[in-house]
Amino acid sequence: MKSAKSVWAASSTLAPFLYPSVCTAASKLPLLACRRSLHHQLRAASSTASTVNDLPESRLNPAPDDYSAPSFNDKAELTLYAGRGGNGCVSFLREAFLPDGPPNGGDGGVGGNIYIQAAPGETSLHKVARQRFIRAGRGRHGQGSSKSGTRGEDIIITVPVGTIVREIERHDPVAEEEVSMRAWRLVQKERKKEERERLELEEQARKNGVEEVEEEADLGRNLQPRGPKPQEDEENPDEADPQRQKWLLYPGMTKSEMRSAEFPKLPKRTRFLKQPPAPVYLDLSEITPNPILLATGGIGGLGNTHFTSREHPRPVFATKGEDAVTMKIELELKLLADVGLVGLPNAGKSTLLRAMTNSRTRVGNWAFTTLQPNIGTVVLDKYSGRPVTTAPKRAASASGEVFDPRTRFTIADIPGLIEGAHLDKGLGIAFLRHVERAGVLAFVLDLSARNAVDALKALWREVGLYAEMRDEEERLRGVESNIDWDLAEDAASPGPINLMHLSGTQAKEDELSPKDYISRKPWFVVATKADLPDTQANFKELKAYLDRVTNGEEAHPSGVEGAWAKKCAAIPVSAINGQGVRRIVHWTVGLFDEIA
Template sequence: MADSNFIDYVKFCSRSGAGGAGSVHFRREKHVPKGGPDGGDGGRGGHIILKGSTQVWTLLHLKYKKHVIAEEGKGGEGGRRKGRDGKDVILEVPLGTIAKDAETFETRFEITEEGQEVILTRGGRGGLGNDHFKTATNQAPHFAQPGEDGIEEWIILELKLLADVGLVGFPNAGKSTLLSSISAARPEIGDYPFTTLVPNLGVIPYRDEKSFVMADIPGIIEGAAEGKGLGLRFLRHIERNSILLFMIPADSDNIKNQYKILLGELQKYNPELLDKKRLLAITKADMLDDELIGQMKKDVPKDLDSIFISSVSGYNLDKLKDMLWQAINVQ
């Protein structure tokens, strides 16, 4: 089985803290028996906050948190002393995390930068003390504001991988093998469908100490846009990749037809994906000679740059990295 530590979807109840009540208090000193109102304000309730972090790459740490509850604000005190604010709860999430309302499925915001903090569920405001309510006609108000209630809501967090290059292909197209060949990533590799059940990221070293990020994503099948196979879970991650590298093995029956199916699934899921730069790699080319490669080029789609590669022998891998780097940097 694949590593189950990659969690890209969680749902939980987020409850911010209620604000503290304002204080009803009057100044009382030895020589001031009838001082005016001096009740302090209540403290703000704690927020639930999402913070972007490059140190986490999955939502696993939130999988079993069904309720996230922030602290309530404290009540105000005499002498215009404000109550203490409730402690915020800060949840670190991977870059590429999207927060949605679980009832309406409306997207609230996205976390895309290291250290970025966004309030997910806002804490209630503290109530005003009676010091705020004195007037010329009511110099001794015996009332103050209660604190504002906190908010309780169900939230969905979805992770969409942030990578420069996303690998698109049927199961067994050689995506995991390519990633392991040109990066330090070690995805599970096997000659059977759906070896890759979770996305893998690899940093690809390039010339002059440059690098780019490649995502090996579970293989697509016909009907993925309708949820077949790994379906939407796979397609969600494709949205964030700058370049799509389509991979079709050289022993396929019909390269053009396989490419058309892959393209069709992406279009059904999100037509905007077709606006991304696309490249095509014909894998497992170590079994071909130059004459056969020349014949097969006639069956390759003419509307995109293509290359024959072999991740096992290393054939054309440096040239592939050159093509990818150029495509990334002419965006």
């Protein structure tokens, strides 16, 4: 009763104008009650049935919006700009009773370098791909009182382990300047030679007293033309001599003094860090404790204090800083997972990953639900009581080293492959590079979709075609490595190298072709949706086929001789119900112990 009176009083007075919150709160009460009831109804409806299928909603059968999609990018192109060196300073000491003191110009700072480092904890290239352009700090100019310029800031590019770095193009001003200097010296050498021949002809004609001196002089003029071009060179020596472009003159000089200025021989400078030869190719398959140099910054210029001599007691010139390298690189990420899941679309790979790990990848009953690779971790021992899965102790190596029991392993789930994926159908086969380095391959087949044997052969066919594409890429990369990219380098200098130290696994991979390397990996088949009716016959046919492959009665599905066919097993599971999943973990751990 009191609330009704208060509302009536508020409406009959100026209360709505003076106290608007009183009336709005009273008017919103029915609307809030309606919203609450609607929210409870929607919540109750969503909790009783799933929106994906008729099964109740659970962690293995979530709603379509119940997933996590972290940012992921496995390719990036970057343009690197190393820092330019700072200019030297032209300065002189000036005091109260010393107006014309000695030179005290400082040197320019060195430009910043660009490094790359594979660090743990990084799983994607999306942070690097957003930048596109990476610029190191340029060196500061030198100052008076012999103050050198500060060094440019270095840049370290942090990438995930498993990243491949390829150089696409490079612009090195120092190398181009060296080439132009060589060309200019050859031209000067030819001019001196022609001038010497002309003088010899004139001297010979003068000694012999021949009357054809004028004709031979004309012949000498034809050998060494005296047209307007040499006059331009004499008037504009800066354009004729490339070395004059590297000098920085005192700003108080007149134009005539600048044109008539004579410079000493340019000192030969050496970089503290040598620029890596082209083309750069890095395989960062391990954590790099120290960053790897990609682009070296320019050298700073010298101040006028370095050029004091008897001929130049007060030098009015200094040198400019060098331009730095510009490089364009391509980054490609190959995930380092222990197990790689390969299968057709909608085969149950994402549900299997949820059942085996704590991953929250997207699950749906439509094809191509997974659009980017996902990684999950299977924990074998949480160090909190008994292990979840008892892993057998790994045998000692040939050197007598005893390994500790495995406590976890990672699984990579990639988008589904369809027949003709090598022709860029579906999502293509580019995602197969994420399982290329996996220790074990798991082919996920849907028993309720089609013949499992045909599906397995189709998957191996696409894997083999991907390996052939890799073979062609490696061949083209080998051809490019034989090209003389740097014209300024000596012919006897070493060619492009891989700056990473190859481990035993990488050396073994380089000895084999990509197709042979993939086919020799241990593999097994996971037969999903085995709880559905009319799938037993399909599984029996698949198991019989794998037994024949193991016994050598049939060829390997890839068609490669010497492929791995020791224990070709098929494990039936129902991932959505979590049945048979633990057997996959036991079987995978056993394969790891065999290949250790």
